[in-house]
Amino acid sequence: MKAVGLYRYxxxxxxxxxxxxxxxxxxxxxxxxxxxxxxxxxxxVDAKQRAPKSQVETAPRILGWDAAGVVRAVGPQVTQFRxxxxxxxxxxxxxxxxxxxxxxxxxxxxxxxxxxxxxxxAAALPLTTLTAWELxxxxxxxxxxxxxxxxxxxxxxxxGGVGSIAIQIAKRLAKLDVIASASRAESIAWAKAFGxxxxxxxxxxxxxxxxxxxxREVDFVACFSDTDRYFSEFPALLKAQGRIxxxxxxxxxxxLSILQPKSLSFCWEGMFTRSTFQAPDMGAQGDLLRxxxxxxxxxxxxxxxxxxxxxxCAENLKHAHQRLEQGxxxxxxxxxxx
Ligand SMILES: NC(=O)c1ccc[n+]([C@@H]2O[C@H](COP(=O)([O-])OP(=O)(O)OC[C@H]3O[C@@H](n4cnc5c(N)ncnc54)[C@H](OP(=O)(O)O)[C@@H]3O)[C@@H](O)[C@H]2O)c1
Numbered sequence: 001m002k003a004v005g006l007y008r009y010x011x012x013x014x015x016x017x018x019x020x021x022x023x024x025x026x027x028x029x030x031x032x033x034x035x036x037x038x039x040x041x042x043x044x045v046d047a048k049q050r051a052p053k054s055q056v057e058t059a060p061r062i063l064g065w066d067a068a069g070v071v072r073a074v075g076p077q078v079t080q081f082r083x084x085x086x087x088x089x090x091x092x093x094x095x096x097x098x099x100x101x102x103x104x105x106x107x108x109x110x111x112x113x114x115x116x117x118x119x120x121x122a123a124a125l126p127l128t129t130l131t132a133w134e135l136x137x138x139x140x141x142x143x144x145x146x147x148x149x150x151x152x153x154x155x156x157x158x159x160g161g162v163g164s165i166a167i168q169i170a171k172r173l174a175k176l177d178v179i180a181s182a183s184r185a186e187s188i189a190w191a192k193a194f195g196x197x198x199x200x201x202x203x204x205x206x207x208x209x210x211x212x213x214x215x216r217e218v219d220f221v222a223c224f225s226d227t228d229r230y231f232s233e234f235p236a237l238l239k240a241q242g243r244i245x246x247x248x249x250x251x252x253x254x255x256l257s258i259l260q261p262k263s264l265s266f267c268w269e270g271m272f273t274r275s276t277f278q279a280p281d282m283g284a285q286g287d288l289l290r291x292x293x294x295x296x297x298x299x300x301x302x303x304x305x306x307x308x309x310x311x312x313c314a315e316n317l318k319h320a321h322q323r324l325e326q327g328x329x330x331x332x333x334x335x336x337x338x
Pocket of ligand 1: 043044045048127128131156157158159160161162163181182183184187188202224225226246247248269270271272324327328329330331
């Protein structure tokens with residue numbers, strides 16, 4: 001089967017950073033679905049996993065953790081899906097990724113594809129939806145059913161892949177007042193189109209901009225950007241007893257004590273935690289994707305696709321990695337067909 005992968009971890013402009021390959025098709029084991037991948041989206045995690053280092057792989061490493069496709073075969077312990085089912089999922093970072101014609105994924109972290117979306121529109125959603133949903137509802141303890149309605153949320157990085165779906169989840173499910181950060185005309189317009197009540201510019205000091213909006217401090221901050229850069233600013237941005245959610249691993253040690261005077265809570269989200277550690281509630285991700293699909297079909301949530309970059313091949317994936325490494329992508333980049 002066709003696949004795109006790497007043997008060496010190289011800068012993206014190196015001719016061998018990503019390679020078009022022919023590799024054997026995987027065989028579904030235990031609770032695996034064998035999925036014919038129709039479309040994928042590309043996330044910053046792909047570029048981070050590919051980042052230059054000296055390690056050399058003996059078998060090709062396949063990246064890609066967002067896919068939509070059709071189940072072609074199932075492992076012996078599968079109970080929830082059958083061949084022919086259309087599905088969408090992010091997968092597991094400790095297994096091969098989805099940039100291959102056929103791909104094995106554990107059924108517990110798979111949802112049925114929203115019926116109203118094309119494969120490319122569906123492939124844009126799983127990783128970012130899982131991230132924002134788990135962060136808000138499982139980690140930060142925000143009420144999914146409107147129990148926190150009217151409370152304020154500042155999203156740092158409102159127009160990116162995670163931000164575009166997070167704004168929708170925060171507005172439409174949690175019913176929060178959402179202030180999203182965006183620094184350019186295009187990203188400001190995108191964040192507002194997905195439901196942000198207001199925007200602030202993350203290249204300028206934030207407290208004065210919040211004050212100008214009449215929100216001197218907020219109840220919740222979701223940080224979808226550089227945690228190191230923002231950590232020292234959190235106490236000034238949050239009301240007493242506020243909650244912070246972060247998804248980008250800090251590089252430097254952080255001083256937790258600065259959160260103590262206001263009794264601020266800090267929560268990490270790792271979208272791959274449940275699958276990496278085979279958590280007993282790993283199936284919550286499949287449930288979450290099924291619930292999100294129903295919300296898409298009901299018109300409550302919508303796809304965050306911004307651009308279709310062509311078919312799934314090394315050249316087009318390199319283009320996507322380059323764009324993500326520049327840090328100003330709006331919405332999601334998707335590729336379709338091999
Ligand atoms: N822990 C997890 O499970 C998890 C899951 C998903 C993603 N992540 C990580 O979360 C980060 C965001 O992911 P993503 O898919 O949303 O990335 P993305 O789509 O590449 O995000 C791009 C957006 O970031 C904004 N941005 C750039 N500089 C910023 C700054 N200083 N402050 C705030 N926003 C800024 C840009 O807005 P402007 O163009 O307006 O500047 C742009 O719209 C990545 O580092 C990713 O690896 C972690």
